[in-house]
Amino acid sequence: MKKKLKLVIASMTCCEGCQVEILNLGERLLNIFEIFDLGNFSWVKEKEEIDYYDVALIEGTPLTDEDIQSLKELRKKSKIIVAMGTCAHLGGVQEIKNYTENRKNEKAKYVYSKYQRIENKVVVPLSKIVKIDYVAPGCPINKDELYNILCDIAIGKSPKIAPRPVCFECQNNGYPCLLQKGEPCLGPITLGGCDAVCLKSNRFCYGCRGPINAKSPIIKRHLENIKKLVGEKYLAEILETFGAEDDFIK
Ligand code: SF4
Ligand code: SF4
Ligand code: SF4
Structure with missing residues (x-):
């Protein structure tokens, strides 16, 4: 029997x-576990010390020293890293903090009694800290797309x-065009795959899957048109919602 690939x-x-969304794969999870040996997945099993992974699926943003340390460790141990979801890919909703004028825990003090201990780092996607091999975009991911990504990796594609x-x-789905309605x-300008x-x-x-082609001149033109339609402030709010402003406006 062929040796299973190690997955975290x-x-x-x-x-x-x-x-x-991974759990929502339902019975198809069994197909995945035919091919992959589940090294670590905190929702399903106790953490084990493992030295090597063929594939690491990582969600979220590295916002604490512990996150950053664990991301670097995963990079050292993993052959392939897939950034899973908008947080990992672009920064996600928490990147809104980067765009606010006051990042110095001003708001946190109204919520937490020991707010000075909060590590208030700039929010960045995984790729700013380690090399990423593939991306499963979206907030949340499209589970079918992730399934296909894992199947491709399993056959070396x-x-x-x-x-x-x-x-x-x-x-294709026959939805009415909202842009045409103003x-x-x-x-x-956003990468499809979420079935709209x-x-x-x-x-x-809102562009949660990021730009289809960050270098395309169409992006600038489209954003100019949207700005004329709704104004600069609302356009910025739209782009900031999923932390994609810096990805659309390079
Ligand atoms: S669902 Fe959205 S916010 Fe939650 S981890 Fe995935 S990308 Fe991040
Ligand atoms: S995605 Fe938006 S702009 Fe494109 S066809 Fe649909 S409603 Fe219109
Ligand atoms: S339609 Fe846009 S905002 Fe909605 S899931 Fe797809 S890419 Fe994300």
Whole structure:
């Protein structure tokens, strides 16, 4: 029997919603565990000391010294790291803190009695600290996409996400175009693969999966048009929601 690949599912600071999506794979988890030996996954088993992983799925952002240390350790031990979810990929909702004028625990003191002990670091995605091999984008991830990523890795293939914008799936699903109704949708410049789930609920795209092609001149043009539509402040709020402002505006 072929030796199983060693898998770790790890979490930095975040809501852990991407791990929930892994559990939502249901019976398909059994297929994964046919191929992968689960080294560590805190939701399912006690932590073990393991020296090597073939694949590390990491969600969240490295916001504390402990996170940063554990991320560096995982990089040393893992052949492949997949940044799982918007927090890991772009910074996520917690990156909003970077955009506020006052980062010095001013707000924290109203909530925590020992706020001085909070490590108030700048929020960065995993790639600012260690090399990342692949990304499973979205807040939360698309579980089907993650499943395909793991299947590709298992057969030695590089996982690829089709370079199509959210508009592609939106129009394939027959949803009405919110942009044409004057709403500030980021669908044309955002990497698809979420099946346009927000548009299904008549909500415009906030770009949680990041830019489809960060170097494309279309991004600048589209953002200029959105700015004319809703103003600079609201556009900034949209881009900041998932920590993607610095990814769209390079
Ligand atoms: S990407 Fe979204 S769902 Fe996943 S951990 Fe971050 S906040 Fe939670
Ligand atoms: S609603 Fe948004 S995602 Fe859908 S087609 Fe219009 S611009 Fe594209
Ligand atoms: S429609 Fe946009 S904001 Fe919604 S899940 Fe897809 S990429 Fe994210």
